[in-house]
Amino acid sequence: MLKLEARPQPSRRWSYGSPLLALLCTVVIGVVLFAALGKDPVRGLQIFFWEPLRSGYALGELVVKATPLLLIALGLAVCYRSNVWNIGAEGQYLMGAIAASGIALMADKDSSGWIVVPLLMAGVLGGMFWAGLAAFLKDKFNTNEILVSLMLVYVAVQVLGYMVYGPWKDPNGYNFPQTKTFDLVTRIPRLFEGSRLSIGVLFALLGVAGLWVFLFRTRAGFAQQVGGLAPAAARYAGFSSRRALWTAFLISGGLAGLAGALEVAGPIGQLTPYVPAGYGFAAIIVAYVGRLHPVGMLFSALLMSMFYIGGELAQSRLGLPKSLTGVFQGLLLFSLLACDTLVNYRLQWKSVAPEIARGGQ
Amino acid sequence: MPNSNPQGTPTSQLQARLALTGITKAYPSVVANSDVSLTVLPGQTHAVLGENGAGKSTLMKIIYGSVKPDAGRVAFNGQPVHIRNPKEARALGISMVFQHFNLFDTITVAENVWLGLDKSMSLTQVTQSITAKAAEYGLDIDPARPVHTLSVGEMQRVEIIRALLTNPQLLILDEPTSVLTPQAVEKLFVVLKKLASEGCSILYISHKLHEIRELCNACTVLRGGKVTGVCNPKDESNASLSRLMIGAEPPQLEHRAQAAGKSVMTVSDLRLEREDQFGVDLEGIDLEVCAGEVVGIAGVSGNGQKELLYALSGEDCRAPKGSIRMEGVDVSAMHPGGRRKLGLHFVPEERLGRGAVPTLSLAHNMLLTRTGSISHPRFAGGWIRVRELEAHAARIIKTFNVKAGGPGSAARSLSGGNLQKFIVGREIDASPKLFIVSQPTWGVDVGASAQIRGAILALRDAGCAVLVVSEELDELFEVSDRLHVIARGKLSPSVPVAAASVEKIGAWMSGLWDTETKPLEAGHAQA
Numbered sequence: 001m002l003k004l005e006a007r008p009q010p011s012r013r014w015s016y017g018s019p020l021l022a023l024l025c026t027v028v029i030g031v032v033l034f035a036a037l038g039k040d041p042v043r044g045l046q047i048f049f050w051e052p053l054r055s056g057y058a059l060g061e062l063v064v065k066a067t068p069l070l071l072i073a074l075g076l077a078v079c080y081r082s083n084v085w086n087i088g089a090e091g092q093y094l095m096g097a098i099a100a101s102g103i104a105l106m107a108d109k110d111s112s113g114w115i116v117v118p119l120l121m122a123g124v125l126g127g128m129f130w131a132g133l134a135a136f137l138k139d140k141f142n143t144n145e146i147l148v149s150l151m152l153v154y155v156a157v158q159v160l161g162y163m164v165y166g167p168w169k170d171p172n173g174y175n176f177p178q179t180k181t182f183d184l185v186t187r188i189p190r191l192f193e194g195s196r197l198s199i200g201v202l203f204a205l206l207g208v209a210g211l212w213v214f215l216f217r218t219r220a221g222f223a224q225q226v227g228g229l230a231p232a233a234a235r236y237a238g239f240s241s242r243r244a245l246w247t248a249f250l251i252s253g254g255l256a257g258l259a260g261a262l263e264v265a266g267p268i269g270q271l272t273p274y275v276p277a278g279y280g281f282a283a284i285i286v287a288y289v290g291r292l293h294p295v296g297m298l299f300s301a302l303l304m305s306m307f308y309i310g311g312e313l314a315q316s317r318l319g320l321p322k323s324l325t326g327v328f329q330g331l332l333l334f335s336l337l338a339c340d341t342l343v344n345y346r347l348q349w350k351s352v353a354p355e356i357a358r359g360g361q
Numbered sequence: 362m363p364n365s366n367p368q369g370t371p372t373s374q375l376q377a378r379l380a381l382t383g384i385t386k387a388y389p390s391v392v393a394n395s396d397v398s399l400t401v402l403p404g405q406t407h408a409v410l411g412e413n414g415a416g417k418s419t420l421m422k423i424i425y426g427s428v429k430p431d432a433g434r435v436a437f438n439g440q441p442v443h444i445r446n447p448k449e450a451r452a453l454g455i456s457m458v459f460q461h462f463n464l465f466d467t468i469t470v471a472e473n474v475w476l477g478l479d480k481s482m483s484l485t486q487v488t489q490s491i492t493a494k495a496a497e498y499g500l501d502i503d504p505a506r507p508v509h510t511l512s513v514g515e516m517q518r519v520e521i522i523r524a525l526l527t528n529p530q531l532l533i534l535d536e537p538t539s540v541l542t543p544q545a546v547e548k549l550f551v552v553l554k555k556l557a558s559e560g561c562s563i564l565y566i567s568h569k570l571h572e573i574r575e576l577c578n579a580c581t582v583l584r585g586g587k588v589t590g591v592c593n594p595k596d597e598s599n600a601s602l603s604r605l606m607i608g609a610e611p612p613q614l615e616h617r618a619q620a621a622g623k624s625v626m627t628v629s630d631l632r633l634e635r636e637d638q639f640g641v642d643l644e645g646i647d648l649e650v651c652a653g654e655v656v657g658i659a660g661v662s663g664n665g666q667k668e669l670l671y672a673l674s675g676e677d678c679r680a681p682k683g684s685i686r687m688e689g690v691d692v693s694a695m696h697p698g699g700r701r702k703l704g705l706h707f708v709p710e711e712r713l714g715r716g717a718v719p720t721l722s723l724a725h726n727m728l729l730t731r732t733g734s735i736s737h738p739r740f741a742g743g744w745i746r747v748r749e750l751e752a753h754a755a756r757i758i759k760t761f762n763v764k765a766g767g768p769g770s771a772a773r774s775l776s777g778g779n780l781q782k783f784i785v786g787r788e789i790d791a792s793p794k795l796f797i798v799s800q801p802t803w804g805v806d807v808g809a810s811a812q813i814r815g816a817i818l819a820l821r822d823a824g825c826a827v828l829v830v831s832e833e834l835d836e837l838f839e840v841s842d843r844l845h846v847i848a849r850g851k852l853s854p855s856v857p858v859a860a861a862s863v864e865k866i867g868a869w870m871s872g873l874w875d876t877e878t879k880p881l882e883a884g885h886a887q888a
Contacts, residue, residue: 009771009774010720214741216745217744217745217747218740218741218742218743218745219728219735219738219741219742219743219744219745220741220742220743221741221742222725222728222742223742226718226721229718229719229720229721230714230717230718230719232711232714232715233714233715233717233718235676235697236676236697236707236709236715236729237697237698237728237729237730238675238676238696238701240696
């Protein structure tokens with residue numbers, strides 16, 4: 001009889017091994033899925049796991065998509081480590097994009113390239129403002145931040161709709177609901193000619209290093225996390241739970257807003273109703289698959305980006321629906337949740353004790 | 362009659378009510394019971410004595426069917442049985458009163474009892490049988506009262522009545538006196554003796570030697586999961602029982618007389634409304650703790666200790682202005698960090714989750730109250746120097762003889778006693794001016810308890826002001842210079858330990874000091 005037995009201490013090895021096992025499970029289920037859809041599983045896997053890595057250009061695209069995911073996930077990790085359940089990063093991302101677009105639309109022929117600085121600042125502030133609303137309501141009225149932050153996503157989508165259908169609609173855009181294409185001067189500086197990689201990558205890498213220092217080397221970062229691990233201990237130590245709440249929301253809102261600004265002023269280049277691409281939600285998976293650890297999230301962001309690209313390729317080359325991306329993301333998350341059992345439990349073969357068997361009548 | 366076996370017949374003399382043979386139960390990290398055998402005769406009050414972690418609870422859970430043994434046999438009234446769950450245990454006639462009560466606060470006594478029974482009886486019938494049982498055993502309880510209005514002693518009565526309603530042949534009591542005043546203990550013993558005289562067998566789990574010697578006529582001693590002795594406690598002395606229990610006699614503490622120094626903390630007329638619905642309002646607390654003395658606060662838990670300690674530590678800083686002062690500084694609205702800077706260090710009752718973060722390493726748990734390994738405090742609250750932090754934790758582990766893998770071990774991997782030694786060590790190492798400790802040895806084995814009490818006395822001799830809040834009167838009498846009693850949110854005047862007696866303090870624990878204050882002051886003047 002196979003039995004789960006509680007471990008005296010959570011296994012360190014399995015806390016790293018579990019995401020890898022989860023990835024393996026995802027691949028295996030993926031093979032079954034491709035076969036069931038009547039597609040060659042080898043070809044399917046190749047598209048998901050090899051094509052996005054095949055060339056320099058493909059790798060560049062992989063990083064372009066991973067950047068917003070990573071930025072948002074870094075902020076969410078601060079929240080989740082401190083028991084603040086911000087699941088509205090998508091809304092904060094959108095508000096960042098909208099605020100940055102406001103600056104971008106002000107640019108004209110005489111603007112200097114430095115306009116990118118206030119543009120990114122606007123993005124950060126936009127995201128912080130939106131996250132701050134949830135923090136304020138929680139702080140003042142003890143509302144549930146899960147509901148509030150999630151609902152604010154839909155409010156943000158409406159704000160975006162109002163802007164692109166209303167005041168910001170491009171007058172020369174044949175009535176399409178979108179702003180004019182931003183002036184070239186507002187475009188986020190690129191790292192190399194010919195690649196779509198922008199300085200956003202640097203922000204993300206800086207974020208990884210900064211978060212690691214904050215979480216593991218500063219007292220403020222320690223205090224932040226104690227509130228999540230043991231609220232009574234935080235109160236005993238005198239760490240303010242209100243400060244932890246605001247810090248978590250403002251950091252994650254700011255980073256999500258920055259991601260939004262980098263996206264609209266970078267690869268997209270204008271504000272359209274198609275800005276919300278689900279990065280804010282996918283980043284939740286990135287955060288958890290990466291163990292809420294800055295370096296872990298670096299890898300999981302690349303993996304999730306691979307699924308995005310794989311889904312698009314599967315659509316164009318295999319004729320499968322694009323929603324396959326979501327299926328793979330979900331598979332990974334659920335496999336991870338299942339595999340995480342092994343962190344706290346171990347599997348054991350157990351035979352029924354013979355004496356007990358005799359003890360029964 | 363609670364049992365079906367008529368008392369005094371030859372069969373009941375010969376046939377054991379309960380017989381355990383070779384019970385073994387191993388958990389991944391520890392063998393809880395190893396080849397344990399135990400025989401309880403009808404009408405016998407049988408003590409199971411052992412330190413925390415000796416395997417008493419596991420053994421009781423096996424008898425009650427909530428844990429399956431790896432090996433061994435259980436026989437009840439001579440029949441081999443295989444008890445798979447508590448329901449089967451109750452059907453056989455085994456009842457258990459747990460140390461922690463399973464009662465819902467918001468509903469009445471009768472409804473609580475009714476919930477635990479099978480659904481054959483109506484609520485009115487249950488109410489009637491509660492009243493009948495209560496009258497039969499002198500357990501005074503009103504079935505219509507909501508549970509949250511009951512004192513802890515009354516809640517225990519509800520649990521006992523609930524157990525008695527099933528007419529048990531074997532009643533298991535797990536540390537029943539840990540929540541009772543000495544007077545309530547007397548009453549409980551009367552009930553238990555009556556039950557035993559009617560032929561009900563009682564398994565009485567405890568580590569309090571004098572209780573066992575008074576109540577029980579058989580005793581099985583466990584140490585490290587093994588039986589180390591079977592005896593009649595009435596023939597034994599405390600010393601011989603504790604030798605069986607811990608393998609040695611507990612070290613004696615030396616309590617030197619010493620004049621108290623200047624006042625360190627003054628609490629005057631502290632009034633505080635409860636924070637949560639089931640809390641206690643503090644009403645006009647007056648308290649002074651001076652350098653070089655240990656002040657003890659006795660009382661049954663749930664009488665305002667928690668609320669008072671929250672206000673003193675700063676975890677609750679709603680206290681009225683000027684009500685709490687440290688060396689003249691008004692700290693009533695100061696948060697815990699500020700008070701710590703003034704030299705107040707506090708060891709809370711809950712070790713895991715409040716005194717320490719369970720999943721973090723001992724080294725990181727240092728950061729909750731200590732800032733010695735932190736530099737550049739202006740930069741994000743300070744830079745953690747990890748190596749220094751680990752070295753500091755290692756020093757405390759060594760000084761206070763904490764059994765742990767090292768500074769990197771998670772707090773939750775330590776036993777209760779060792780974690781308490783670490784937390785006490787962490788706070789004492791800060792050389793506090795005022796040291797407050799709640800239930801210092803609750804759930805801690807005898808050796809570690811002696812060490813912790815010794816550390817408290819050493820701190821006092823070094824000139825620190827110490828406040829000890831405890832439910833264990835023995836402990837308070839051992840370490841304190843002066844005693845207060847807290848009851849229903851009010852604090853009694855203090856009495857020097859030399860002038861206090863267990864009876865007096867026990868009476869005060871029911872809140873009856875106003876009537877007695879005068880004669881007592883007189884007595885203390887004579888003493």
